[in-house]
Amino acid sequence: MLCSWNESISELIFNALVLCQNTDELPEVCDFIDINKIRSSISKPRDKENGDISSNIIFFISKKIQLGPNQLASILQEKINELILNKEEADFENNIIVEKVKYAPPGFINFWISAAAKFEVVAQVISDEEFGFIKSNKNQKILLEFVSANPTGPLHVGHARQAVLGDSIAKILVASGASVNKEFYYNDAGNQIENLMLSVKARLKRISPEDSSFPKDGYKGDYINEVCKEFVKQNQSLHDTNDSSEEIKSFSVGYLRKEQNIDLSALSIFFDSFKLESTFYLNGQIENVIKAIEKNNKVYTKDSALWFRSTFYGDDKDRVMRKADGEYTYFVPDIAYHLDKWKRGYGRAINIQGFDHHGTLKRVAAGLQALNVGIENNFPQTILHKMVKVVRDGKEVKISKRSGSFITLRDLICWAGNIKNNEEFVNLINNNNSSPKIQRGRDVVRFFLISKKAETEFTFDVDVAQKQNDENPVFYVQYAFARANSLIYQAGFSEEDLIKYLKNLSKHDFCKIGKLINNSKESLLCMRLAEFPTIFQTATNELAPHMIVFYLRDLAAEFHSYYNNTKINVDNENQKKARLLLVLATSFILKKCLKLLGVTCPKRM
Incomplete structure (x- = not known):
């Protein structure tokens, strides 16, 4: 529901309680209840027969004043109706948006939103491009890291899920007012890069993966042949691959990075910046991390290895940072990388990783705290996804x-x-x-x-x-958008015509127009549109784009149901325009949500 509706109904209940108190029908209830308590009692009823909005505040007050809920509700409902009837009509201009209130045992007060208030939602959706986009992250600078695959092969379905999650979350955060930098971190150091080079070299020598001489930990996919073909094409003068390890390694990594970018571009996913693990070795930042933690007395030597006192920060055991042979363990470069994020001025960092990274989270977080440079405990924030x-x-x-x-x-x-x-x-x-x-x-x-x-x-x-029918949820939602546009076109109007018509309506007209789109299907559709700001806020706070998907499917279902049960292009011109405005508002929200998900909005299907 709209935040303004919650506020209006909360004030209505509170004012009714004050009236009850002033007429001595209830004791000093305002001594233990405030507007915030009432706000938190308000929700959407599960059953549409119980109105548009409901409050369970009766339960709380009843216990406090030792009065039965039925008796309390009777008194309170009378005062609420009194407040409503004191207005000439249920008028949003006067902050009364309720046209009916009814008590439902055992302790719910149910409210029906006025037709005028519902039409106000339609008008807001159409006239305000930013409708629903609550700017809770205004001026916030966020670094969002996702995908971050090793440049050793194609992106798999896990990377695909991570890519879509990251890009959608970025769009939601930007809509909420944040400045978001999407970053891809390449793990281009370590054994996997060496194994890639050896795999390509073996294939160049025509050694198949089934051959016993093929590298034990080599990569066996057909894509290695693609790397080889392109390498040969660009290095025709090269005759001996034995002395070309570095050239092969550099070419293979570059080729596969390009291939990964091609796949991501096919999903319309593009990054703002890239970071290479190897740079933290080359610029000495990894060694600097070790020195800083060592200076803070959070390391010790055992069995010729350097150990990190990670148990001091809640880890189940201490961890090796540098092995006896001088090689760093894999979480040390991650500490250096996240320190770099913080030094670049990002007060908030979000990582999206597979569930298999769960074990490293505590170690990296502990390492950042051990640096003692003022990094917050919740830096970075990590979203783990399953396969x-x-x-x-x-x-x-x-x-x-x-x-x-x-x-x-x-x-x-x-x-x-x-x-x-x-x-x-x-x-x-x-x-x-x-x-x-x-x-x-x-x-x-x-x-x-x-x-x-x-x-x-x-x-x-x-x-x-692969289906192009209602069984495919993408088709189902996109078809709702296409159907809305088709209805407007078939009625002989354009989007601009309807916007111009809306602008010429007065506030008094809203009451009349609202009553023209107040059947049960239209009412449900208006209420669904009014939910968008709350849905968006939840998706933003919880970094949960699936909330937008759930909402889209519900909105599309109610629009299709409305289309199937209501004739839009009627003879009554005012009725037709009112219904077309509702159709237009629905198309606007469908488009807004699909854009947040990076999905196209075809006007014809």
Whole structure:
């Protein structure tokens, strides 16, 4: 509901209590209850038969004054109705937006919002481009890190989920007033890069993954052949690969970074900055971290290794920072990286990672506190997501031929967009990144992968993803938007015509127009539009784009139901325009939500 409605009804209840108190019908209730307590008692009823808004404040007051809830409710309801009837009509200008109130045992006061107030929501949606975007993060500077895959192979479905989560959260945070920097951190140091180089070198020598001489921890996917072909193409004068390890390593990492970026661009995901793990070794920041923690007496030596006293910060055991051979353990560069985030002036950092990173969170947080430079305890904030299971023809799909061991982000886009193979995908990307097939695949993948909470497992059903009917939730929502636009066009109006008509209405007209769109379906649709600010605020506070998905599906369902049960293009001109304004407002919110998710809004389907 609108925050203003909550405020108005809270004040109505409070003023009614004051009246009861002044007429000695109730004891000094205002001594133990305030407006905030009443606000927190207000919610949306589960059953639409119980009105638009409900308060359970009766329970609280009844216990306090030792008066039965039925008797208390009778007194309070009378005073609320008295306040409403003192107005000439239920008028939002006078802050009374209720046209009916009724008590429902065992302790609920239910309110019905006036038709005029509901139409005011329609008017706000249309006239205010920022409707619903509560600026709770205004002027906040946020660094959002996500995907951050090793440059050793294609992005898999886990990366895909992380990418969509991160990009949608970024859009929501920006809409809430924040300045967001999207960053990709490359783990380009360590054994995995060496194994990549050895894998490419082996394939260049025509050693297959099945051969006993193939690197034990090598990468076996077909994409290694693609790296080899491009390397040979660009290094035709090179005859001996034995002396070219560094060239092969550098080329392979660069090639795979480019491939990852191509896949991300197919999802319309682009980063503002990139950081390389290797730079923290080269510029000495990792050694500086060790020295700072050592200076604060939070390390000790044991068995020729350097240990971090992480138990001091709540870890279950101390951790090795530098091994006996001088190699740093994997969480030490992460400390240096997050210190770098903080030094760049980001008071808030958000990381999105797979659940398999759960064990490192405490160590990094402990390391940042051990630096003793003033970093907050909740820096960084981490969202952990679970993996994605892919199902096709009712069976789980586990292996991708191209990757050699997992389903890739590209696989999902190709399947969802009915793209035949990798060659067609590459051609479409090279020729037109906005081709209908790429766009369809992008929309489905983005919508599907944020349709559940990050911490819950998700099953990506390829068969559902390929359908162009109501069984596909993306199609269902997009079709609601297309249908709304079609209704306006068929009625002989444009968006601009309806906006101009709305601007010419007076506040008094709102009461009349409101009554023209007050059947049960229209009322439900208006109330759903009024929910958007609360939904957006929750999605912002909880970093939960799935809340937008849930809301979109409900809004689309109620709009389709309205369309199927109500004739929009009627003979009565005022009635027609009133209903078209409701249709237009619905299309605006559908578009606003789809944009937050990075999903397109086709006007025709």
